[in-house]
Amino acid sequence: MSILLISDLHLSAERPEITAAFFSFLEKSAARAEALYILGDLFETWVGDDDPSPIVKNVTTALRRITKRGTHVYLQRGNRDFAIGKHFSRETGCTLLPDYHVANFYGEQLLLLHGDTLCTDDRQYQRFRRLIRCPPVLGLLRRLPLSVRRKLAARARLKSMASNANKAENIMDVAPDAVVAALQRAGVQTMIHGHTHRPGAHALQANGKTAERIVLGDWDRQGWVLTAQPSGLELTSFDIEPLE
Amino acid sequence: MITLHTNYGDITVELDFEKAPLTAANFLQYCRDEFYNDTIFHRVIANFMIQGGGMTADMAEKPGRPSIENEADNGLSNDTGTLAMARTMDPHSASSQFFINIADNHFLNHKGKNPQGWGYAVFGKVVSGMDTVDKIKGVATGSTGHHQDVPRDSVVIERVVVSDAYADR
Numbered sequence: 001m002s003i004l005l006i007s008d009l010h011l012s013a014e015r016p017e018i019t020a021a022f023f024s025f026l027e028k029s030a031a032r033a034e035a036l037y038i039l040g041d042l043f044e045t046w047v048g049d050d051d052p053s054p055i056v057k058n059v060t061t062a063l064r065r066i067t068k069r070g071t072h073v074y075l076q077r078g079n080r081d082f083a084i085g086k087h088f089s090r091e092t093g094c095t096l097l098p099d100y101h102v103a104n105f106y107g108e109q110l111l112l113l114h115g116d117t118l119c120t121d122d123r124q125y126q127r128f129r130r131l132i133r134c135p136p137v138l139g140l141l142r143r144l145p146l147s148v149r150r151k152l153a154a155r156a157r158l159k160s161m162a163s164n165a166n167k168a169e170n171i172m173d174v175a176p177d178a179v180v181a182a183l184q185r186a187g188v189q190t191m192i193h194g195h196t197h198r199p200g201a202h203a204l205q206a207n208g209k210t211a212e213r214i215v216l217g218d219w220d221r222q223g224w225v226l227t228a229q230p231s232g233l234e235l236t237s238f239d240i241e242p243l244e
Numbered sequence: 245m246i247t248l249h250t251n252y253g254d255i256t257v258e259l260d261f262e263k264a265p266l267t268a269a270n271f272l273q274y275c276r277d278e279f280y281n282d283t284i285f286h287r288v289i290a291n292f293m294i295q296g297g298g299m300t301a302d303m304a305e306k307p308g309r310p311s312i313e314n315e316a317d318n319g320l321s322n323d324t325g326t327l328a329m330a331r332t333m334d335p336h337s338a339s340s341q342f343f344i345n346i347a348d349n350h351f352l353n354h355k356g357k358n359p360q361g362w363g364y365a366v367f368g369k370v371v372s373g374m375d376t377v378d379k380i381k382g383v384a385t386g387s388t389g390h391h392q393d394v395p396r397d398s399v400v401i402e403r404v405v406v407s408d409a410y411a412d413r
Contacts (some may be wrong), residue, residue, distance in 0.1 A: 013351045014360035017333075023292040024393050027370065028385065054350030062291055180282050239390045241287075 004030055004103055005037040005226040007114065007194025008218035010080065012044035013055050018219050021227035021240045025223065030073075031066045038094075039073050039101070039194045039216060040078025040114030042139065045157060046147040048142060062230035064232060067093030069140030076101065079116040079125075082133060082139065102186050104215050106230040111186040113213070118182065122167065173198065179213055180206045190233075192216065192226060199224050245371065246275055246410070250285075250405040251356045252383075253376035255344070256364050257327055257368050260413060263318040264367035267338070269331055270312050271367060272413055274340050275404045279308065285399040286391060290381050296400075298341035303388050308340035316354035318364035323348050325377075327368040335362035344370060346381050380389055383408075 030036040043056075058212050068075050073094040077084050090094045100114045120126060131137055141149065164172065173196050183191055183206035192214045199217030203210060214235060217224030222237040248255045273282055274297070283306060285296035298306055313382055316334045322345050328339035343364075344354075348388035354363035370377060380399050388394040 015353050016364075019351060020289065020390075024289045026395070027290045052349075054353070058349060058351060059346060065291055143350065145336060149366060238392065241392065 001038040001229060002033050002217065003035045003037065003228040005039060005112070005192055005216060005228065006219075006224065007078070007216040008041045008197060009038075010041055010218065011055060011059060011222075013053070015042075017240055017242045018223075019055060019058070021219065021223050022059070025225070026062050026066050029225070030071055031069055033071055035074065036066070037074045037097075037112060038076065039112055039192065040076045040116075041080045041194065041218075042075065042078070043081040043084075044079035045153045047133070047153050048083060048146060049085040050146060050190065056088075060088070063092035063105070074103075076112065076114050078114045084128035092186045100186065101116045102188060104229040109186075109188040110191065111182060111188050111191040112184070113191065113193045115174065115193030118178040118193065119172060119195070121171040124163065133195065147181075151198060159205045172196065174213075176204070179204065180211075183207060183211055190214070192233075193220070199237070200221040210220040245274070245407040247373075247407070248280070248307060248401050249316075249405065249407045250376065250380070251374060251398075251400045251402060252379045255373035255376050256371050257286040257297065257409075258371045259327075259368040260320065260366075263320055264315045264365060266312050267315050267365050267367035268340075270309075271342065272410060274308070274404065278404065279306070279340060280401045280404050282364075285380055287343075287393045288381060288383055288385050288395050288399070289393050290379065293297050293343040293345050293347075293349065293408050294377065294380050295343035296399070296401065298330075298339070299398060303391065303394070311337045314338065314362050314365050315365035315367065317357070318354075318365070322350060322352040322366055323349075323369075324353060325370045325374055326366045327353070327370070328364045328366045331364070333359070335359060336350045338367075344377055346377060357406065371388070 009022055073098050075094045076097045103110050103112055189211040194216040197218040198215055200214045201213050223240050226235050227234045246257050261268045280297055283297055284299055284301050285294045285298040287295040324345055326345050327342055331338040331343040331344050352364040355361035383391045383394055383395045
Protein backbone atom coordinates (compact mmCIF):
# COMPACT_ATOMS: atom_id res chain seq x y z
CA MET A 1 0.00 0.00 0.00
CA SER A 2 1.66 3.22 -1.09
CA ILE A 3 1.17 6.60 -2.71
CA LEU A 4 3.98 8.10 -4.78
CA LEU A 5 4.80 11.76 -5.35
CA ILE A 6 7.11 13.20 -7.98
CA SER A 7 7.70 16.58 -9.62
CA ASP A 8 9.99 18.52 -11.90
CA LEU A 9 10.77 15.89 -14.52
CA HIS A 10 10.93 18.65 -17.11
CA LEU A 11 10.31 16.12 -19.88
CA SER A 12 11.54 17.32 -23.24
CA ALA A 13 12.72 15.82 -26.50
CA GLU A 14 16.23 16.97 -25.57
CA ARG A 15 16.52 14.52 -22.66
CA PRO A 16 15.08 11.17 -23.82
CA GLU A 17 16.79 9.37 -20.94
CA ILE A 18 14.50 11.19 -18.46
CA THR A 19 11.44 10.14 -20.47
CA ALA A 20 12.77 6.56 -20.52
CA ALA A 21 13.26 6.69 -16.74
CA PHE A 22 9.70 8.02 -16.34
CA PHE A 23 8.27 5.19 -18.47
CA SER A 24 10.20 2.68 -16.40
CA PHE A 25 8.97 4.33 -13.19
CA LEU A 26 5.36 4.24 -14.41
CA GLU A 27 5.50 0.58 -15.36
CA LYS A 28 7.44 -0.63 -12.36
CA SER A 29 6.58 1.58 -9.42
CA ALA A 30 3.52 3.67 -10.21
CA ALA A 31 1.53 0.77 -11.68
CA ARG A 32 1.77 -0.95 -8.30
CA ALA A 33 0.89 2.11 -6.25
CA GLU A 34 -2.58 3.22 -5.25
CA ALA A 35 -1.95 6.69 -6.53
CA LEU A 36 0.67 8.87 -8.17
CA TYR A 37 0.81 12.62 -7.57
CA ILE A 38 2.78 14.75 -10.03
CA LEU A 39 3.37 18.13 -8.40
CA GLY A 40 4.08 20.24 -11.45
CA ASP A 41 6.62 20.67 -14.22
CA LEU A 42 6.14 17.19 -15.62
CA PHE A 43 6.99 18.88 -18.92
CA GLU A 44 9.68 21.44 -19.68
CA THR A 45 7.18 23.47 -21.67
CA TRP A 46 3.50 23.15 -22.46
CA VAL A 47 2.31 25.14 -25.42
CA GLY A 48 -1.19 23.70 -25.38
CA ASP A 49 -3.20 20.50 -25.24
CA ASP A 50 -3.29 20.57 -29.05
CA ASP A 51 0.51 20.18 -29.30
CA PRO A 52 1.09 17.07 -31.45
CA SER A 53 4.75 16.67 -30.40
CA PRO A 54 5.90 13.04 -30.15
CA ILE A 55 6.90 13.27 -26.52
CA VAL A 56 3.43 14.42 -25.47
CA LYS A 57 1.91 11.55 -27.44
CA ASN A 58 4.18 8.96 -25.85
CA VAL A 59 3.70 10.32 -22.34
CA THR A 60 -0.08 10.43 -22.86
CA THR A 61 -0.10 6.76 -23.87
CA ALA A 62 2.14 5.77 -20.95
CA LEU A 63 -0.04 7.61 -18.41
CA ARG A 64 -3.23 6.21 -19.89
CA ARG A 65 -1.84 2.69 -19.56
CA ILE A 66 -1.46 3.00 -15.80
CA THR A 67 -4.66 4.94 -15.13
CA LYS A 68 -6.55 2.24 -17.05
CA ARG A 69 -4.96 -0.40 -14.87
CA GLY A 70 -6.28 1.32 -11.78
CA THR A 71 -3.60 3.67 -10.45
CA HIS A 72 -5.10 7.10 -9.72
CA VAL A 73 -2.88 9.81 -11.19
CA TYR A 74 -3.21 13.38 -9.92
CA LEU A 75 -1.53 16.26 -11.67
CA GLN A 76 -0.72 19.79 -10.60
CA ARG A 77 0.51 22.40 -13.02
CA GLY A 78 3.97 23.87 -12.56
CA ASN A 79 5.50 27.14 -13.66
CA ARG A 80 6.60 25.53 -16.94
CA ASP A 81 3.54 23.48 -17.82
CA PHE A 82 0.96 25.86 -16.31
CA ALA A 83 -1.12 25.70 -19.48
CA ILE A 84 -1.96 21.98 -19.19
CA GLY A 85 -5.70 21.72 -19.77
CA LYS A 86 -8.70 19.47 -19.51
CA HIS A 87 -8.04 17.73 -22.82
CA PHE A 88 -4.74 16.29 -21.57
CA SER A 89 -6.39 15.21 -18.34
CA ARG A 90 -9.18 13.43 -20.26
CA GLU A 91 -6.76 11.75 -22.67
CA THR A 92 -4.52 10.43 -19.89
CA GLY A 93 -7.15 9.69 -17.27
CA CYS A 94 -5.29 11.98 -14.83
CA THR A 95 -7.14 14.25 -12.40
CA LEU A 96 -6.02 17.87 -12.51
CA LEU A 97 -5.62 19.37 -9.05
CA PRO A 98 -5.78 23.03 -8.06
CA ASP A 99 -2.54 24.86 -7.23
CA TYR A 100 -3.07 24.23 -3.50
CA HIS A 101 -4.51 20.85 -2.65
CA VAL A 102 -4.98 19.26 0.74
CA ALA A 103 -4.74 15.49 0.44
CA ASN A 104 -5.42 12.87 3.07
CA PHE A 105 -2.81 10.11 3.07
CA TYR A 106 -3.67 7.33 5.52
CA GLY A 107 -5.30 9.73 7.94
CA GLU A 108 -2.75 12.53 7.69
CA GLN A 109 -3.58 15.84 6.02
CA LEU A 110 -0.91 17.22 3.72
CA LEU A 111 -0.74 20.35 1.61
CA LEU A 112 0.47 19.64 -1.93
CA LEU A 113 1.68 22.39 -4.24
CA HIS A 114 4.23 22.96 -6.98
CA GLY A 115 6.09 25.53 -4.87
CA ASP A 116 6.60 28.46 -7.19
CA THR A 117 4.03 30.51 -5.24
CA LEU A 118 6.24 30.18 -2.15
CA CYS A 119 9.13 32.02 -3.81
CA THR A 120 7.62 35.38 -2.95
CA ASP A 121 11.00 37.15 -2.82
CA ASP A 122 11.18 36.75 -6.58
CA ARG A 123 8.78 39.61 -7.19
CA GLN A 124 9.47 39.77 -10.91
CA TYR A 125 8.36 36.14 -11.33
CA GLN A 126 5.31 36.55 -9.10
CA ARG A 127 4.15 39.52 -11.21
CA PHE A 128 4.61 37.46 -14.37
CA ARG A 129 2.78 34.53 -12.79
CA ARG A 130 -0.24 36.64 -11.80
CA LEU A 131 -0.47 38.00 -15.32
CA ILE A 132 -0.04 34.74 -17.21
CA ARG A 133 -2.40 32.75 -14.97
CA CYS A 134 -5.31 35.16 -15.02
CA PRO A 135 -8.07 33.46 -17.02
CA PRO A 136 -8.50 36.12 -19.73
CA VAL A 137 -4.74 36.11 -20.52
CA LEU A 138 -4.52 32.31 -20.43
CA GLY A 139 -7.63 32.11 -22.61
CA LEU A 140 -6.11 34.50 -25.10
CA LEU A 141 -2.84 32.54 -25.15
CA ARG A 142 -4.71 29.29 -25.82
CA ARG A 143 -6.36 30.85 -28.85
CA LEU A 144 -3.07 31.82 -30.51
CA PRO A 145 -1.84 29.61 -33.34
CA LEU A 146 0.37 26.72 -32.17
CA SER A 147 3.43 28.09 -34.02
CA VAL A 148 3.12 31.43 -32.23
CA ARG A 149 2.74 29.71 -28.84
CA ARG A 150 5.85 27.62 -29.57
CA LYS A 151 7.85 30.77 -30.30
CA LEU A 152 6.54 32.49 -27.18
CA ALA A 153 7.44 29.46 -25.04
CA ALA A 154 10.98 29.30 -26.44
CA ARG A 155 11.46 33.03 -25.89
CA ALA A 156 10.05 32.91 -22.36
CA ARG A 157 12.40 30.05 -21.53
CA LEU A 158 15.46 31.97 -22.75
CA LYS A 159 14.38 35.09 -20.88
CA SER A 160 13.84 33.11 -17.72
CA MET A 161 17.26 31.46 -17.98
CA ALA A 162 18.94 34.81 -18.56
CA SER A 163 17.18 36.50 -15.66
CA ASN A 164 17.63 33.54 -13.27
CA ALA A 165 21.37 33.64 -13.94
CA ASN A 166 21.40 37.09 -12.33
CA LYS A 167 19.16 36.28 -9.39
CA ALA A 168 20.59 35.69 -5.96
CA GLU A 169 20.30 32.06 -4.84
CA ASN A 170 18.06 32.85 -1.87
CA ILE A 171 15.30 34.62 -3.80
CA MET A 172 14.83 31.49 -5.91
CA ASP A 173 14.17 29.43 -2.80
CA VAL A 174 10.96 29.54 -0.80
CA ALA A 175 10.30 32.46 1.55
CA PRO A 176 9.82 31.15 5.13
CA ASP A 177 6.87 33.52 5.72
CA ALA A 178 5.10 32.24 2.63
CA VAL A 179 5.53 28.64 3.83
CA VAL A 180 4.04 29.40 7.25
CA ALA A 181 1.19 31.39 5.70
CA ALA A 182 0.33 28.57 3.31
CA LEU A 183 0.28 26.01 6.13
CA GLN A 184 -1.93 28.31 8.21
CA ARG A 185 -4.38 28.88 5.38
CA ALA A 186 -4.64 25.14 4.78
CA GLY A 187 -4.70 24.37 8.51
CA VAL A 188 -2.20 21.51 8.17
CA GLN A 189 1.28 20.74 9.53
CA THR A 190 2.93 19.14 6.49
CA MET A 191 3.52 20.45 3.00
CA ILE A 192 5.06 18.76 0.00
CA HIS A 193 6.33 20.72 -2.97
CA GLY A 194 8.88 20.72 -5.77
CA HIS A 195 10.03 23.59 -7.98
CA THR A 196 13.22 24.64 -6.16
CA HIS A 197 15.21 21.52 -7.13
CA ARG A 198 16.48 21.35 -3.54
CA PRO A 199 15.24 17.98 -2.29
CA GLY A 200 15.09 17.55 1.46
CA ALA A 201 12.96 17.81 4.58
CA HIS A 202 12.77 20.88 6.80
CA ALA A 203 11.24 21.31 10.25
CA LEU A 204 9.53 24.57 11.13
CA GLN A 205 6.83 26.09 13.33
CA ALA A 206 3.36 26.81 12.00
CA ASN A 207 -0.08 27.07 13.59
CA GLY A 208 1.79 27.13 16.92
CA LYS A 209 3.07 23.59 16.41
CA THR A 210 5.93 21.73 14.78
CA ALA A 211 5.49 21.48 11.03
CA GLU A 212 7.36 19.87 8.17
CA ARG A 213 8.16 20.93 4.63
CA ILE A 214 9.26 18.18 2.26
CA VAL A 215 10.84 19.16 -1.04
CA LEU A 216 10.83 16.79 -4.00
CA GLY A 217 13.85 16.75 -6.30
CA ASP A 218 14.05 17.37 -10.03
CA TRP A 219 14.92 14.48 -12.33
CA ASP A 220 18.34 14.82 -13.95
CA ARG A 221 21.19 12.40 -13.26
CA GLN A 222 18.97 11.12 -10.47
CA GLY A 223 15.25 10.79 -10.09
CA TRP A 224 13.40 11.51 -6.83
CA VAL A 225 10.29 9.91 -5.39
CA LEU A 226 8.44 10.51 -2.14
CA THR A 227 6.67 7.37 -0.97
CA ALA A 228 3.76 7.74 1.41
CA GLN A 229 2.79 4.67 3.40
CA PRO A 230 0.73 4.21 6.55
CA SER A 231 4.09 4.12 8.40
CA GLY A 232 5.18 7.54 7.11
CA LEU A 233 6.88 9.43 4.30
CA GLU A 234 10.19 8.54 2.68
CA LEU A 235 12.11 10.56 0.10
CA THR A 236 14.42 8.47 -2.07
CA SER A 237 16.49 8.93 -5.19
CA PHE A 238 17.65 6.56 -7.90
CA ASP A 239 20.15 6.76 -10.76
CA ILE A 240 18.85 7.65 -14.19
CA GLU A 241 20.42 5.46 -16.85
CA PRO A 242 21.26 6.77 -20.28
CA LEU A 243 19.95 4.65 -23.14
CA GLU A 244 23.32 2.95 -23.32
CA MET B 245 18.15 -11.34 -42.94
CA ILE B 246 19.37 -12.09 -39.46
CA THR B 247 17.61 -14.28 -36.92
CA LEU B 248 18.18 -13.85 -33.21
CA HIS B 249 17.32 -17.14 -31.52
CA THR B 250 16.32 -16.30 -27.96
CA ASN B 251 15.01 -18.45 -25.15
CA TYR B 252 11.65 -16.72 -25.74
CA GLY B 253 11.55 -17.47 -29.49
CA ASP B 254 13.05 -16.13 -32.70
CA ILE B 255 13.27 -12.54 -33.89
CA THR B 256 14.16 -11.99 -37.54
CA VAL B 257 15.44 -8.59 -38.58
CA GLU B 258 16.27 -6.90 -41.83
CA LEU B 259 19.00 -4.24 -41.93
CA ASP B 260 18.89 -1.05 -43.96
CA PHE B 261 22.28 -0.99 -45.68
CA GLU B 262 21.20 1.94 -47.88
CA LYS B 263 20.18 4.41 -45.21
CA ALA B 264 22.36 3.24 -42.33
CA PRO B 265 25.43 1.73 -44.01
CA LEU B 266 27.87 2.07 -41.09
CA THR B 267 25.43 0.94 -38.41
CA ALA B 268 24.10 -1.99 -40.45
CA ALA B 269 27.65 -3.16 -41.27
CA ASN B 270 28.61 -2.79 -37.61
CA PHE B 271 25.65 -4.92 -36.45
CA LEU B 272 26.30 -7.53 -39.14
CA GLN B 273 29.94 -7.79 -38.08
CA TYR B 274 28.95 -8.39 -34.42
CA CYS B 275 26.56 -11.11 -35.63
CA ARG B 276 29.26 -12.77 -37.77
CA ASP B 277 31.69 -12.61 -34.85
CA GLU B 278 29.08 -14.44 -32.73
CA PHE B 279 29.43 -11.56 -30.27
CA TYR B 280 25.72 -11.57 -29.41
CA ASN B 281 25.66 -15.26 -28.49
CA ASP B 282 24.83 -15.55 -24.78
CA THR B 283 24.13 -11.85 -24.37
CA ILE B 284 20.82 -10.81 -22.83
CA PHE B 285 18.09 -8.20 -23.22
CA HIS B 286 19.02 -6.41 -20.01
CA ARG B 287 16.66 -3.46 -20.15
CA VAL B 288 12.98 -4.04 -20.79
CA ILE B 289 10.51 -1.19 -20.43
CA ALA B 290 6.98 -2.12 -21.45
CA ASN B 291 5.48 0.39 -23.84
CA PHE B 292 8.93 1.76 -24.73
CA MET B 293 11.72 -0.56 -25.86
CA ILE B 294 13.73 -3.70 -25.16
CA GLN B 295 17.51 -3.29 -25.14
CA GLY B 296 20.27 -5.83 -25.38
CA GLY B 297 23.45 -6.88 -27.08
CA GLY B 298 26.09 -5.91 -24.54
CA MET B 299 25.63 -7.78 -21.28
CA THR B 300 25.90 -11.42 -20.29
CA ALA B 301 23.39 -13.21 -18.05
CA ASP B 302 25.49 -12.42 -14.96
CA MET B 303 25.18 -8.70 -15.88
CA ALA B 304 28.83 -8.38 -16.91
CA GLU B 305 29.39 -5.91 -19.70
CA LYS B 306 30.84 -7.48 -22.82
CA PRO B 307 33.49 -5.15 -24.29
CA GLY B 308 32.74 -4.35 -27.92
CA ARG B 309 34.67 -2.81 -30.79
CA PRO B 310 35.28 0.97 -30.96
CA SER B 311 32.15 3.10 -31.17
CA ILE B 312 30.65 4.19 -34.46
CA GLU B 313 29.39 7.40 -35.97
CA ASN B 314 25.74 8.19 -35.30
CA GLU B 315 23.61 7.82 -38.45
CA ALA B 316 20.36 9.03 -36.86
CA ASP B 317 20.12 11.79 -39.48
CA ASN B 318 19.24 9.19 -42.14
CA GLY B 319 15.52 9.90 -42.10
CA LEU B 320 14.54 6.56 -40.51
CA SER B 321 12.06 6.91 -37.66
CA ASN B 322 11.97 5.10 -34.30
CA ASP B 323 8.69 3.33 -35.09
CA THR B 324 7.33 0.19 -33.47
CA GLY B 325 9.39 -2.80 -34.55
CA THR B 326 12.46 -0.87 -35.66
CA LEU B 327 16.00 -1.56 -34.47
CA ALA B 328 18.13 1.33 -33.23
CA MET B 329 21.51 1.69 -31.61
CA ALA B 330 21.82 2.38 -27.90
CA ARG B 331 24.54 4.77 -26.78
CA THR B 332 25.74 6.96 -23.92
CA MET B 333 25.10 10.70 -23.69
CA ASP B 334 27.76 11.10 -26.38
CA PRO B 335 25.89 10.88 -29.72
CA HIS B 336 28.70 8.93 -31.41
CA SER B 337 29.20 6.26 -28.77
CA ALA B 338 27.21 3.26 -30.03
CA SER B 339 29.10 -0.01 -30.18
CA SER B 340 27.23 -3.32 -29.79
CA GLN B 341 24.08 -2.53 -27.78
CA PHE B 342 20.85 -2.04 -29.68
CA PHE B 343 17.17 -1.79 -28.87
CA ILE B 344 13.90 -2.74 -30.49
CA ASN B 345 11.24 -0.03 -30.29
CA ILE B 346 7.95 -1.38 -28.99
CA ALA B 347 6.13 1.94 -29.44
CA ASP B 348 6.40 4.77 -31.93
CA ASN B 349 9.16 6.58 -30.04
CA HIS B 350 9.47 9.59 -32.29
CA PHE B 351 11.01 11.65 -29.54
CA LEU B 352 14.15 9.55 -30.10
CA ASN B 353 14.44 10.72 -33.71
CA HIS B 354 17.18 13.02 -35.01
CA LYS B 355 16.41 16.72 -34.54
CA GLY B 356 19.73 18.47 -35.05
CA LYS B 357 23.48 17.93 -35.04
CA ASN B 358 24.04 18.80 -31.40
CA PRO B 359 24.46 16.59 -28.31
CA GLN B 360 20.79 17.01 -27.32
CA GLY B 361 19.27 16.63 -30.76
CA TRP B 362 21.24 13.83 -32.42
CA GLY B 363 18.75 11.15 -31.58
CA TYR B 364 19.09 7.38 -31.87
CA ALA B 365 20.07 5.76 -35.17
CA VAL B 366 17.53 3.38 -36.67
CA PHE B 367 19.21 0.79 -38.89
CA GLY B 368 16.74 -2.02 -39.40
CA LYS B 369 13.42 -3.56 -38.50
CA VAL B 370 11.87 -6.74 -37.24
CA VAL B 371 10.33 -8.64 -40.16
CA SER B 372 9.07 -11.60 -38.17
CA GLY B 373 8.95 -12.54 -34.52
CA MET B 374 7.13 -9.53 -33.12
CA ASP B 375 5.23 -12.11 -31.07
CA THR B 376 8.57 -12.97 -29.44
CA VAL B 377 9.22 -9.26 -28.84
CA ASP B 378 5.75 -8.98 -27.27
CA LYS B 379 6.53 -11.90 -24.97
CA ILE B 380 9.80 -10.27 -23.92
CA LYS B 381 8.23 -6.90 -23.24
CA GLY B 382 5.84 -8.52 -20.82
CA VAL B 383 8.46 -10.13 -18.55
CA ALA B 384 8.79 -9.08 -14.92
CA THR B 385 11.72 -6.73 -14.28
CA GLY B 386 13.63 -5.45 -11.28
CA SER B 387 16.82 -3.66 -10.27
CA THR B 388 20.28 -5.20 -10.48
CA GLY B 389 23.12 -2.92 -9.47
CA HIS B 390 22.45 0.43 -11.12
CA HIS B 391 20.33 -1.16 -13.85
CA GLN B 392 16.64 -0.77 -13.11
CA ASP B 393 14.68 -2.68 -15.74
CA VAL B 394 16.44 -6.04 -15.78
CA PRO B 395 14.25 -9.09 -16.52
CA ARG B 396 13.96 -11.30 -13.43
CA ASP B 397 14.42 -14.33 -15.67
CA SER B 398 17.16 -13.75 -18.23
CA VAL B 399 16.12 -13.15 -21.83
CA VAL B 400 19.08 -14.68 -23.66
CA ILE B 401 20.14 -14.41 -27.29
CA GLU B 402 21.36 -17.98 -27.61
CA ARG B 403 22.46 -17.96 -31.21
CA VAL B 404 22.43 -15.64 -34.22
CA VAL B 405 22.02 -16.82 -37.80
CA VAL B 406 22.91 -14.59 -40.76
CA SER B 407 21.04 -15.62 -43.90
CA ASP B 408 22.77 -16.22 -47.24
CA ALA B 409 21.11 -13.08 -48.58
CA TYR B 410 23.69 -11.08 -46.60
CA ALA B 411 26.67 -13.17 -47.80
CA ASP B 412 28.01 -10.38 -50.01
CA ARG B 413 27.44 -7.58 -47.51
